[in-house]
Amino acid sequence: MRLRPLDFVALLAAAAAVAMACVSAYSPKGGEPFVVVTAPGGEWIYPLGEDRELEIEGSLGATRICISGGSVRIESSPCPNQTCVAAGAVSVPGQWLACLPNEVFVRIEGRGAEGGVDAGSF
Amino acid sequence: MREASERRLGDKADVTALLGAFCFFLSAIEYMVPKPLPFMRLGIANLPILLAADLLPLPWFLVLALVKVVGMSVISGSLFSYIALFSLAGTLVAALVMWAARRAGGRLISAVGVSVLGAVSSNAVQVLLARVVVFGEAARLIAPAFLAMGLVTGTLLGLFAEAFAAKSSWYALASSQLAARPGEGRDEP
Incomplete structure:
Protein backbone atom coordinates (compact mmCIF):
# COMPACT_ATOMS: atom_id res chain seq x y z
CA MET A 1 0.00 0.00 0.00
CA ARG A 2 1.08 3.56 -0.57
CA LEU A 3 0.43 6.61 1.48
CA ARG A 4 -1.54 9.25 -0.34
CA PRO A 5 -0.84 13.01 -0.33
CA LEU A 6 -3.35 13.94 2.35
CA ASP A 7 -1.95 11.22 4.60
CA PHE A 8 1.22 13.21 4.82
CA VAL A 9 -0.79 16.33 5.52
CA ALA A 10 -2.60 14.50 8.32
CA LEU A 11 0.64 13.14 9.75
CA LEU A 12 2.25 16.56 9.60
CA ALA A 13 -0.76 18.18 11.25
CA ALA A 14 -0.68 15.58 14.01
CA ALA A 15 3.05 16.03 14.49
CA ALA A 16 2.53 19.79 14.64
CA ALA A 17 -0.12 19.31 17.32
CA VAL A 18 2.29 17.18 19.33
CA ALA A 19 5.04 19.76 18.90
CA MET A 20 2.74 22.57 20.02
CA ALA A 21 1.69 20.59 23.06
CA CYS A 22 5.35 20.00 23.92
CA VAL A 23 6.17 23.68 23.59
CA SER A 24 3.26 24.67 25.79
CA ALA A 25 4.09 22.02 28.38
CA TYR A 26 7.83 22.33 28.64
CA SER A 27 8.73 25.89 27.76
CA PRO A 28 9.43 27.78 30.97
CA LYS A 29 6.59 30.24 30.91
CA GLY A 30 7.89 33.53 32.26
CA GLY A 31 4.75 34.51 34.08
CA GLU A 32 5.58 36.65 37.08
CA PRO A 33 5.13 34.85 40.38
CA PHE A 34 2.17 35.98 42.45
CA VAL A 35 1.15 36.01 46.07
CA VAL A 36 -1.95 34.12 47.10
CA VAL A 37 -3.47 35.04 50.44
CA THR A 38 -6.11 32.76 51.91
CA ALA A 39 -8.13 33.81 54.92
CA PRO A 40 -11.53 32.95 56.37
CA GLY A 41 -12.97 35.85 54.37
CA GLY A 42 -11.75 34.65 51.00
CA GLU A 43 -8.75 34.41 48.76
CA TRP A 44 -6.76 37.23 47.18
CA ILE A 45 -4.04 37.26 44.57
CA TYR A 46 -1.41 39.98 44.23
CA PRO A 47 1.61 40.28 41.95
CA LEU A 48 4.86 39.67 43.81
CA GLY A 49 6.57 42.42 41.85
CA GLU A 50 4.45 45.33 43.15
CA ASP A 51 5.11 46.69 46.59
CA ARG A 52 2.06 46.98 48.81
CA GLU A 53 0.75 46.62 52.34
CA LEU A 54 -2.25 44.43 53.04
CA GLU A 55 -4.55 44.13 56.00
CA ILE A 56 -6.19 40.73 55.97
CA GLU A 57 -8.96 40.02 58.41
CA GLY A 58 -8.45 36.65 60.07
CA SER A 59 -10.46 34.92 62.74
CA LEU A 60 -8.65 36.84 65.54
CA GLY A 61 -8.11 40.17 63.85
CA ALA A 62 -6.13 41.86 61.12
CA THR A 63 -2.88 40.39 59.85
CA ARG A 64 -0.63 42.95 58.22
CA ILE A 65 1.22 41.59 55.20
CA CYS A 66 3.92 43.48 53.37
CA ILE A 67 4.96 42.78 49.79
CA SER A 68 8.14 44.63 48.94
CA GLY A 69 11.14 44.16 46.72
CA GLY A 70 9.96 40.83 45.35
CA SER A 71 9.42 39.20 48.72
CA VAL A 72 6.51 38.95 51.09
CA ARG A 73 6.44 38.87 54.90
CA ILE A 74 3.94 39.06 57.70
CA GLU A 75 4.52 42.31 59.52
CA SER A 76 2.23 41.92 62.44
CA SER A 77 -0.42 39.53 63.56
CA PRO A 78 -2.92 39.38 66.43
CA CYS A 79 -1.94 35.80 67.19
CA PRO A 80 -0.40 34.81 70.54
CA ASN A 81 2.72 33.03 69.35
CA GLN A 82 3.86 35.30 66.47
CA THR A 83 5.39 32.37 64.62
CA CYS A 84 4.27 33.85 61.34
CA VAL A 85 6.07 37.12 61.98
CA ALA A 86 9.19 35.26 63.03
CA ALA A 87 9.09 33.23 59.79
CA GLY A 88 10.46 36.25 57.98
CA ALA A 89 10.21 36.91 54.25
CA VAL A 90 9.65 34.48 51.37
CA SER A 91 10.31 35.21 47.73
CA VAL A 92 10.35 31.97 45.69
CA PRO A 93 7.33 30.21 44.16
CA GLY A 94 6.39 27.32 46.40
CA GLN A 95 7.33 29.05 49.63
CA TRP A 96 4.64 30.00 52.09
CA LEU A 97 3.82 31.71 55.37
CA ALA A 98 1.04 30.66 57.65
CA CYS A 99 -0.62 32.01 60.74
CA LEU A 100 -2.63 29.13 62.08
CA PRO A 101 -4.36 30.89 64.99
CA ASN A 102 -5.56 33.68 62.73
CA GLU A 103 -6.18 31.29 59.80
CA VAL A 104 -4.24 33.38 57.32
CA PHE A 105 -2.19 31.54 54.74
CA VAL A 106 0.20 33.24 52.33
CA ARG A 107 1.89 31.42 49.49
CA ILE A 108 3.81 32.30 46.37
CA GLU A 109 2.76 30.68 43.13
CA GLY A 110 3.73 30.76 39.52
CA ARG A 111 6.83 29.71 37.73
CA GLY A 112 10.12 31.30 38.46
CA ALA A 113 13.35 30.13 40.00
CA GLU A 114 12.64 26.51 39.23
CA GLY A 115 15.50 24.11 39.58
CA GLY A 116 17.27 26.50 41.88
CA VAL A 117 18.93 25.38 45.07
CA ASP A 118 17.00 25.74 48.34
CA ALA A 119 20.04 25.95 50.53
CA GLY A 120 23.70 25.15 50.35
CA SER A 121 26.07 23.95 53.03
CA PHE A 122 29.78 23.50 53.15
CA MET B 1 -14.92 -14.66 -3.93
CA ARG B 2 -16.51 -17.04 -6.42
CA GLU B 3 -19.95 -16.85 -4.95
CA ALA B 4 -19.47 -13.40 -3.52
CA SER B 5 -21.89 -11.82 -5.93
CA GLU B 6 -24.69 -14.02 -4.66
CA ARG B 7 -24.03 -13.35 -1.01
CA ARG B 8 -26.00 -10.53 0.52
CA LEU B 9 -24.84 -8.60 3.49
CA GLY B 10 -28.17 -7.10 4.27
CA ASP B 11 -28.72 -3.39 4.61
CA LYS B 12 -26.88 -0.64 6.40
CA ALA B 13 -28.44 -1.57 9.72
CA ASP B 14 -26.98 -5.07 9.46
CA VAL B 15 -23.54 -3.77 8.61
CA THR B 16 -23.78 -1.32 11.51
CA ALA B 17 -24.76 -4.13 13.87
CA LEU B 18 -21.93 -6.34 12.70
CA LEU B 19 -19.35 -3.59 13.06
CA GLY B 20 -20.85 -2.68 16.44
CA ALA B 21 -20.36 -6.23 17.64
CA PHE B 22 -16.83 -6.01 16.35
CA CYS B 23 -16.38 -2.86 18.50
CA PHE B 24 -17.54 -4.79 21.57
CA PHE B 25 -15.08 -7.56 20.92
CA LEU B 26 -12.16 -5.24 20.30
CA SER B 27 -13.08 -3.25 23.41
CA ALA B 28 -12.67 -6.45 25.41
CA ILE B 29 -9.25 -7.02 23.84
CA GLU B 30 -8.33 -3.42 24.49
CA TYR B 31 -9.36 -3.74 28.12
CA MET B 32 -6.94 -6.63 28.64
CA VAL B 33 -3.96 -4.61 27.49
CA PRO B 34 -2.26 -2.80 30.38
CA LYS B 35 -2.18 0.96 30.06
CA PRO B 36 0.44 3.30 31.43
CA LEU B 37 -2.18 5.96 32.24
CA PRO B 38 -5.90 5.55 32.87
CA PHE B 39 -7.04 7.40 29.75
CA MET B 40 -4.35 6.14 27.46
CA ARG B 41 -5.73 3.58 25.10
CA LEU B 42 -4.56 1.76 22.06
CA GLY B 43 -7.73 2.61 20.24
CA ILE B 44 -8.10 -0.72 18.48
CA ALA B 45 -11.84 -0.54 19.13
CA ASN B 46 -11.86 2.27 16.58
CA LEU B 47 -11.01 -0.10 13.78
CA PRO B 48 -14.65 -0.82 12.85
CA ILE B 49 -15.37 2.92 12.89
CA LEU B 50 -12.45 3.48 10.59
CA LEU B 51 -13.75 0.87 8.20
CA ALA B 52 -17.28 2.21 8.44
CA ALA B 53 -16.21 5.69 7.34
CA ASP B 54 -16.23 4.32 3.82
CA LEU B 55 -19.29 2.13 4.14
CA LEU B 56 -21.98 3.92 6.11
CA PRO B 57 -23.85 7.19 5.71
CA LEU B 58 -23.42 9.69 8.53
CA PRO B 59 -26.48 8.76 10.66
CA TRP B 60 -25.54 5.08 10.76
CA PHE B 61 -21.94 5.99 11.24
CA LEU B 62 -22.82 8.00 14.37
CA VAL B 63 -24.98 5.13 15.63
CA PHE B 80 -21.91 5.38 34.86
CA SER B 81 -18.79 7.37 35.59
CA TYR B 82 -17.24 10.49 34.18
CA ILE B 83 -14.82 8.30 32.24
CA ALA B 84 -17.69 7.40 29.93
CA LEU B 85 -18.08 11.12 29.30
CA PHE B 86 -14.47 11.27 28.14
CA SER B 87 -15.02 8.29 25.92
CA LEU B 88 -18.20 9.76 24.48
CA ALA B 89 -16.71 13.15 23.72
CA GLY B 90 -13.51 11.72 22.28
CA THR B 91 -15.25 9.14 20.15
CA LEU B 92 -17.91 11.46 18.76
CA VAL B 93 -15.45 14.17 17.79
CA ALA B 94 -13.06 11.62 16.33
CA ALA B 95 -15.92 10.00 14.41
CA LEU B 96 -16.98 13.30 12.88
CA VAL B 97 -13.39 14.20 12.02
CA MET B 98 -12.77 10.81 10.45
CA TRP B 99 -15.98 10.86 8.48
CA ALA B 100 -15.28 14.36 7.20
CA ALA B 101 -11.68 13.48 6.34
CA ARG B 102 -12.77 10.33 4.55
CA ARG B 103 -15.46 12.02 2.52
CA ALA B 104 -13.58 15.25 1.82
CA GLY B 105 -10.26 13.55 1.14
CA GLY B 106 -11.62 11.07 -1.37
CA ARG B 107 -8.83 9.29 -3.15
CA LEU B 108 -6.24 11.68 -1.79
CA ILE B 109 -6.35 10.19 1.68
CA SER B 110 -5.98 6.62 2.91
CA ALA B 111 -7.06 5.03 6.17
CA VAL B 112 -3.73 6.10 7.68
CA GLY B 113 -4.47 9.79 7.38
CA VAL B 114 -8.07 9.34 8.50
CA SER B 115 -6.99 7.28 11.49
CA VAL B 116 -4.27 9.69 12.58
CA LEU B 117 -6.64 12.65 12.41
CA GLY B 118 -9.23 10.73 14.39
CA ALA B 119 -6.83 9.53 17.06
CA VAL B 120 -5.21 12.90 17.61
CA SER B 121 -8.49 14.78 17.68
CA SER B 122 -9.96 12.24 20.10
CA ASN B 123 -7.00 12.59 22.42
CA ALA B 124 -6.99 16.37 22.08
CA VAL B 125 -10.65 16.53 23.07
CA GLN B 126 -9.98 14.29 26.06
CA VAL B 127 -7.09 16.47 27.18
CA LEU B 128 -9.28 19.56 26.90
CA LEU B 129 -11.98 17.82 28.86
CA ALA B 130 -9.46 16.66 31.46
CA ARG B 131 -8.41 20.25 31.82
CA VAL B 132 -11.96 21.25 32.66
CA VAL B 133 -12.99 18.24 34.74
CA VAL B 134 -9.98 16.73 36.47
CA PHE B 135 -6.56 18.24 36.22
CA GLY B 136 -7.08 21.94 35.55
CA GLU B 137 -4.08 23.84 34.30
CA ALA B 138 -1.83 20.79 34.74
CA ALA B 139 -3.58 19.09 31.81
CA ARG B 140 -1.16 20.74 29.42
CA LEU B 141 1.62 18.67 31.01
CA ILE B 142 -0.01 15.42 29.93
CA ALA B 143 -0.97 16.73 26.48
CA PRO B 144 2.30 15.92 24.66
CA ALA B 145 2.37 12.28 25.75
CA PHE B 146 -1.30 11.96 24.92
CA LEU B 147 -1.11 13.45 21.46
CA LEU B 156 -0.55 1.77 13.26
CA LEU B 157 -4.30 1.32 13.28
CA GLY B 158 -4.55 3.10 9.94
CA LEU B 159 -1.93 0.83 8.39
CA PHE B 160 -3.81 -2.18 9.67
CA ALA B 161 -7.15 -0.91 8.39
CA GLU B 162 -5.65 -0.19 5.00
CA ALA B 163 -4.21 -3.70 4.78
CA PHE B 164 -7.49 -5.17 5.99
CA ALA B 165 -9.55 -3.22 3.48
CA ALA B 166 -7.23 -4.31 0.69
CA LYS B 167 -7.42 -8.00 1.58
CA SER B 168 -10.87 -8.57 2.99
CA SER B 169 -13.44 -9.93 0.61
CA TRP B 170 -16.15 -9.05 3.11
CA TYR B 171 -15.09 -5.42 2.97
CA ALA B 172 -15.04 -5.43 -0.82
CA LEU B 173 -18.50 -6.95 -0.86
CA ALA B 174 -19.84 -4.51 1.69
CA SER B 175 -18.48 -1.46 -0.05
CA SER B 176 -19.73 -2.54 -3.45
CA GLN B 177 -23.19 -3.43 -2.15
CA LEU B 178 -23.69 -0.39 0.01
CA ALA B 179 -22.36 1.92 -2.65
CA ALA B 180 -24.34 0.25 -5.45
CA ARG B 181 -27.70 0.59 -3.76
CA PRO B 182 -27.72 3.97 -2.07
CA GLY B 183 -31.48 4.22 -2.09
CA GLU B 184 -32.15 0.79 -0.70
CA GLY B 185 -32.23 -0.24 2.91
CA ARG B 186 -33.34 1.72 5.92
CA ASP B 187 -31.57 5.00 5.53
CA GLU B 188 -32.48 6.65 8.81
CA PRO B 189 -31.58 4.96 12.06
Whole structure:
Protein backbone atom coordinates (compact mmCIF):
# COMPACT_ATOMS: atom_id res chain seq x y z
CA MET A 1 0.00 0.00 0.00
CA ARG A 2 1.08 3.56 -0.57
CA LEU A 3 0.43 6.61 1.48
CA ARG A 4 -1.54 9.25 -0.34
CA PRO A 5 -0.84 13.01 -0.33
CA LEU A 6 -3.35 13.94 2.35
CA ASP A 7 -1.95 11.22 4.60
CA PHE A 8 1.22 13.21 4.82
CA VAL A 9 -0.79 16.33 5.52
CA ALA A 10 -2.60 14.50 8.32
CA LEU A 11 0.64 13.14 9.75
CA LEU A 12 2.25 16.56 9.60
CA ALA A 13 -0.76 18.18 11.25
CA ALA A 14 -0.68 15.58 14.01
CA ALA A 15 3.05 16.03 14.49
CA ALA A 16 2.53 19.79 14.64
CA ALA A 17 -0.12 19.31 17.32
CA VAL A 18 2.29 17.18 19.33
CA ALA A 19 5.04 19.76 18.90
CA MET A 20 2.74 22.57 20.02
CA ALA A 21 1.69 20.59 23.06
CA CYS A 22 5.35 20.00 23.92
CA VAL A 23 6.17 23.68 23.59
CA SER A 24 3.26 24.67 25.79
CA ALA A 25 4.09 22.02 28.38
CA TYR A 26 7.83 22.33 28.64
CA SER A 27 8.73 25.89 27.76
CA PRO A 28 9.43 27.78 30.97
CA LYS A 29 6.59 30.24 30.91
CA GLY A 30 7.89 33.53 32.26
CA GLY A 31 4.75 34.51 34.08
CA GLU A 32 5.58 36.65 37.08
CA PRO A 33 5.13 34.85 40.38
CA PHE A 34 2.17 35.98 42.45
CA VAL A 35 1.15 36.01 46.07
CA VAL A 36 -1.95 34.12 47.10
CA VAL A 37 -3.47 35.04 50.44
CA THR A 38 -6.11 32.76 51.91
CA ALA A 39 -8.13 33.81 54.92
CA PRO A 40 -11.53 32.95 56.37
CA GLY A 41 -12.97 35.85 54.37
CA GLY A 42 -11.75 34.65 51.00
CA GLU A 43 -8.75 34.41 48.76
CA TRP A 44 -6.76 37.23 47.18
CA ILE A 45 -4.04 37.26 44.57
CA TYR A 46 -1.41 39.98 44.23
CA PRO A 47 1.61 40.28 41.95
CA LEU A 48 4.86 39.67 43.81
CA GLY A 49 6.57 42.42 41.85
CA GLU A 50 4.45 45.33 43.15
CA ASP A 51 5.11 46.69 46.59
CA ARG A 52 2.06 46.98 48.81
CA GLU A 53 0.75 46.62 52.34
CA LEU A 54 -2.25 44.43 53.04
CA GLU A 55 -4.55 44.13 56.00
CA ILE A 56 -6.19 40.73 55.97
CA GLU A 57 -8.96 40.02 58.41
CA GLY A 58 -8.45 36.65 60.07
CA SER A 59 -10.46 34.92 62.74
CA LEU A 60 -8.65 36.84 65.54
CA GLY A 61 -8.11 40.17 63.85
CA ALA A 62 -6.13 41.86 61.12
CA THR A 63 -2.88 40.39 59.85
CA ARG A 64 -0.63 42.95 58.22
CA ILE A 65 1.22 41.59 55.20
CA CYS A 66 3.92 43.48 53.37
CA ILE A 67 4.96 42.78 49.79
CA SER A 68 8.14 44.63 48.94
CA GLY A 69 11.14 44.16 46.72
CA GLY A 70 9.96 40.83 45.35
CA SER A 71 9.42 39.20 48.72
CA VAL A 72 6.51 38.95 51.09
CA ARG A 73 6.44 38.87 54.90
CA ILE A 74 3.94 39.06 57.70
CA GLU A 75 4.52 42.31 59.52
CA SER A 76 2.23 41.92 62.44
CA SER A 77 -0.42 39.53 63.56
CA PRO A 78 -2.92 39.38 66.43
CA CYS A 79 -1.94 35.80 67.19
CA PRO A 80 -0.40 34.81 70.54
CA ASN A 81 2.72 33.03 69.35
CA GLN A 82 3.86 35.30 66.47
CA THR A 83 5.39 32.37 64.62
CA CYS A 84 4.27 33.85 61.34
CA VAL A 85 6.07 37.12 61.98
CA ALA A 86 9.19 35.26 63.03
CA ALA A 87 9.09 33.23 59.79
CA GLY A 88 10.46 36.25 57.98
CA ALA A 89 10.21 36.91 54.25
CA VAL A 90 9.65 34.48 51.37
CA SER A 91 10.31 35.21 47.73
CA VAL A 92 10.35 31.97 45.69
CA PRO A 93 7.33 30.21 44.16
CA GLY A 94 6.39 27.32 46.40
CA GLN A 95 7.33 29.05 49.63
CA TRP A 96 4.64 30.00 52.09
CA LEU A 97 3.82 31.71 55.37
CA ALA A 98 1.04 30.66 57.65
CA CYS A 99 -0.62 32.01 60.74
CA LEU A 100 -2.63 29.13 62.08
CA PRO A 101 -4.36 30.89 64.99
CA ASN A 102 -5.56 33.68 62.73
CA GLU A 103 -6.18 31.29 59.80
CA VAL A 104 -4.24 33.38 57.32
CA PHE A 105 -2.19 31.54 54.74
CA VAL A 106 0.20 33.24 52.33
CA ARG A 107 1.89 31.42 49.49
CA ILE A 108 3.81 32.30 46.37
CA GLU A 109 2.76 30.68 43.13
CA GLY A 110 3.73 30.76 39.52
CA ARG A 111 6.83 29.71 37.73
CA GLY A 112 10.12 31.30 38.46
CA ALA A 113 13.35 30.13 40.00
CA GLU A 114 12.64 26.51 39.23
CA GLY A 115 15.50 24.11 39.58
CA GLY A 116 17.27 26.50 41.88
CA VAL A 117 18.93 25.38 45.07
CA ASP A 118 17.00 25.74 48.34
CA ALA A 119 20.04 25.95 50.53
CA GLY A 120 23.70 25.15 50.35
CA SER A 121 26.07 23.95 53.03
CA PHE A 122 29.78 23.50 53.15
CA MET B 1 -14.92 -14.66 -3.93
CA ARG B 2 -16.51 -17.04 -6.42
CA GLU B 3 -19.95 -16.85 -4.95
CA ALA B 4 -19.47 -13.40 -3.52
CA SER B 5 -21.89 -11.82 -5.93
CA GLU B 6 -24.69 -14.02 -4.66
CA ARG B 7 -24.03 -13.35 -1.01
CA ARG B 8 -26.00 -10.53 0.52
CA LEU B 9 -24.84 -8.60 3.49
CA GLY B 10 -28.17 -7.10 4.27
CA ASP B 11 -28.72 -3.39 4.61
CA LYS B 12 -26.88 -0.64 6.40
CA ALA B 13 -28.44 -1.57 9.72
CA ASP B 14 -26.98 -5.07 9.46
CA VAL B 15 -23.54 -3.77 8.61
CA THR B 16 -23.78 -1.32 11.51
CA ALA B 17 -24.76 -4.13 13.87
CA LEU B 18 -21.93 -6.34 12.70
CA LEU B 19 -19.35 -3.59 13.06
CA GLY B 20 -20.85 -2.68 16.44
CA ALA B 21 -20.36 -6.23 17.64
CA PHE B 22 -16.83 -6.01 16.35
CA CYS B 23 -16.38 -2.86 18.50
CA PHE B 24 -17.54 -4.79 21.57
CA PHE B 25 -15.08 -7.56 20.92
CA LEU B 26 -12.16 -5.24 20.30
CA SER B 27 -13.08 -3.25 23.41
CA ALA B 28 -12.67 -6.45 25.41
CA ILE B 29 -9.25 -7.02 23.84
CA GLU B 30 -8.33 -3.42 24.49
CA TYR B 31 -9.36 -3.74 28.12
CA MET B 32 -6.94 -6.63 28.64
CA VAL B 33 -3.96 -4.61 27.49
CA PRO B 34 -2.26 -2.80 30.38
CA LYS B 35 -2.18 0.96 30.06
CA PRO B 36 0.44 3.30 31.43
CA LEU B 37 -2.18 5.96 32.24
CA PRO B 38 -5.90 5.55 32.87
CA PHE B 39 -7.04 7.40 29.75
CA MET B 40 -4.35 6.14 27.46
CA ARG B 41 -5.73 3.58 25.10
CA LEU B 42 -4.56 1.76 22.06
CA GLY B 43 -7.73 2.61 20.24
CA ILE B 44 -8.10 -0.72 18.48
CA ALA B 45 -11.84 -0.54 19.13
CA ASN B 46 -11.86 2.27 16.58
CA LEU B 47 -11.01 -0.10 13.78
CA PRO B 48 -14.65 -0.82 12.85
CA ILE B 49 -15.37 2.92 12.89
CA LEU B 50 -12.45 3.48 10.59
CA LEU B 51 -13.75 0.87 8.20
CA ALA B 52 -17.28 2.21 8.44
CA ALA B 53 -16.21 5.69 7.34
CA ASP B 54 -16.23 4.32 3.82
CA LEU B 55 -19.29 2.13 4.14
CA LEU B 56 -21.98 3.92 6.11
CA PRO B 57 -23.85 7.19 5.71
CA LEU B 58 -23.42 9.69 8.53
CA PRO B 59 -26.48 8.76 10.66
CA TRP B 60 -25.54 5.08 10.76
CA PHE B 61 -21.94 5.99 11.24
CA LEU B 62 -22.82 8.00 14.37
CA VAL B 63 -24.98 5.13 15.63
CA LEU B 64 -21.93 2.90 15.32
CA ALA B 65 -19.82 5.43 17.24
CA LEU B 66 -22.40 5.44 20.05
CA VAL B 67 -22.46 1.64 20.08
CA LYS B 68 -18.70 1.69 20.45
CA VAL B 69 -18.88 4.11 23.41
CA VAL B 70 -21.52 2.03 25.16
CA GLY B 71 -19.70 -1.23 24.43
CA MET B 72 -16.40 0.08 25.67
CA SER B 73 -17.98 1.57 28.81
CA VAL B 74 -19.89 -1.59 29.61
CA ILE B 75 -16.82 -3.74 29.23
CA SER B 76 -14.52 -1.49 31.23
CA GLY B 77 -17.24 -0.94 33.84
CA SER B 78 -17.18 2.82 33.47
CA LEU B 79 -20.59 3.37 31.92
CA PHE B 80 -21.91 5.38 34.86
CA SER B 81 -18.79 7.37 35.59
CA TYR B 82 -17.24 10.49 34.18
CA ILE B 83 -14.82 8.30 32.24
CA ALA B 84 -17.69 7.40 29.93
CA LEU B 85 -18.08 11.12 29.30
CA PHE B 86 -14.47 11.27 28.14
CA SER B 87 -15.02 8.29 25.92
CA LEU B 88 -18.20 9.76 24.48
CA ALA B 89 -16.71 13.15 23.72
CA GLY B 90 -13.51 11.72 22.28
CA THR B 91 -15.25 9.14 20.15
CA LEU B 92 -17.91 11.46 18.76
CA VAL B 93 -15.45 14.17 17.79
CA ALA B 94 -13.06 11.62 16.33
CA ALA B 95 -15.92 10.00 14.41
CA LEU B 96 -16.98 13.30 12.88
CA VAL B 97 -13.39 14.20 12.02
CA MET B 98 -12.77 10.81 10.45
CA TRP B 99 -15.98 10.86 8.48
CA ALA B 100 -15.28 14.36 7.20
CA ALA B 101 -11.68 13.48 6.34
CA ARG B 102 -12.77 10.33 4.55
CA ARG B 103 -15.46 12.02 2.52
CA ALA B 104 -13.58 15.25 1.82
CA GLY B 105 -10.26 13.55 1.14
CA GLY B 106 -11.62 11.07 -1.37
CA ARG B 107 -8.83 9.29 -3.15
CA LEU B 108 -6.24 11.68 -1.79
CA ILE B 109 -6.35 10.19 1.68
CA SER B 110 -5.98 6.62 2.91
CA ALA B 111 -7.06 5.03 6.17
CA VAL B 112 -3.73 6.10 7.68
CA GLY B 113 -4.47 9.79 7.38
CA VAL B 114 -8.07 9.34 8.50
CA SER B 115 -6.99 7.28 11.49
CA VAL B 116 -4.27 9.69 12.58
CA LEU B 117 -6.64 12.65 12.41
CA GLY B 118 -9.23 10.73 14.39
CA ALA B 119 -6.83 9.53 17.06
CA VAL B 120 -5.21 12.90 17.61
CA SER B 121 -8.49 14.78 17.68
CA SER B 122 -9.96 12.24 20.10
CA ASN B 123 -7.00 12.59 22.42
CA ALA B 124 -6.99 16.37 22.08
CA VAL B 125 -10.65 16.53 23.07
CA GLN B 126 -9.98 14.29 26.06
CA VAL B 127 -7.09 16.47 27.18
CA LEU B 128 -9.28 19.56 26.90
CA LEU B 129 -11.98 17.82 28.86
CA ALA B 130 -9.46 16.66 31.46
CA ARG B 131 -8.41 20.25 31.82
CA VAL B 132 -11.96 21.25 32.66
CA VAL B 133 -12.99 18.24 34.74
CA VAL B 134 -9.98 16.73 36.47
CA PHE B 135 -6.56 18.24 36.22
CA GLY B 136 -7.08 21.94 35.55
CA GLU B 137 -4.08 23.84 34.30
CA ALA B 138 -1.83 20.79 34.74
CA ALA B 139 -3.58 19.09 31.81
CA ARG B 140 -1.16 20.74 29.42
CA LEU B 141 1.62 18.67 31.01
CA ILE B 142 -0.01 15.42 29.93
CA ALA B 143 -0.97 16.73 26.48
CA PRO B 144 2.30 15.92 24.66
CA ALA B 145 2.37 12.28 25.75
CA PHE B 146 -1.30 11.96 24.92
CA LEU B 147 -1.11 13.45 21.46
CA ALA B 148 2.09 11.58 20.61
CA MET B 149 0.37 8.38 21.66
CA GLY B 150 -2.51 9.23 19.36
CA LEU B 151 -0.12 9.83 16.50
CA VAL B 152 1.57 6.46 16.95
CA THR B 153 -1.51 4.32 17.61
CA GLY B 154 -3.46 6.17 14.92
CA THR B 155 -0.79 5.44 12.33
CA LEU B 156 -0.55 1.77 13.26
CA LEU B 157 -4.30 1.32 13.28
CA GLY B 158 -4.55 3.10 9.94
CA LEU B 159 -1.93 0.83 8.39
CA PHE B 160 -3.81 -2.18 9.67
CA ALA B 161 -7.15 -0.91 8.39
CA GLU B 162 -5.65 -0.19 5.00
CA ALA B 163 -4.21 -3.70 4.78
CA PHE B 164 -7.49 -5.17 5.99
CA ALA B 165 -9.55 -3.22 3.48
CA ALA B 166 -7.23 -4.31 0.69
CA LYS B 167 -7.42 -8.00 1.58
CA SER B 168 -10.87 -8.57 2.99
CA SER B 169 -13.44 -9.93 0.61
CA TRP B 170 -16.15 -9.05 3.11
CA TYR B 171 -15.09 -5.42 2.97
CA ALA B 172 -15.04 -5.43 -0.82
CA LEU B 173 -18.50 -6.95 -0.86
CA ALA B 174 -19.84 -4.51 1.69
CA SER B 175 -18.48 -1.46 -0.05
CA SER B 176 -19.73 -2.54 -3.45
CA GLN B 177 -23.19 -3.43 -2.15
CA LEU B 178 -23.69 -0.39 0.01
CA ALA B 179 -22.36 1.92 -2.65
CA ALA B 180 -24.34 0.25 -5.45
CA ARG B 181 -27.70 0.59 -3.76
CA PRO B 182 -27.72 3.97 -2.07
CA GLY B 183 -31.48 4.22 -2.09
CA GLU B 184 -32.15 0.79 -0.70
CA GLY B 185 -32.23 -0.24 2.91
CA ARG B 186 -33.34 1.72 5.92
CA ASP B 187 -31.57 5.00 5.53
CA GLU B 188 -32.48 6.65 8.81
CA PRO B 189 -31.58 4.96 12.06
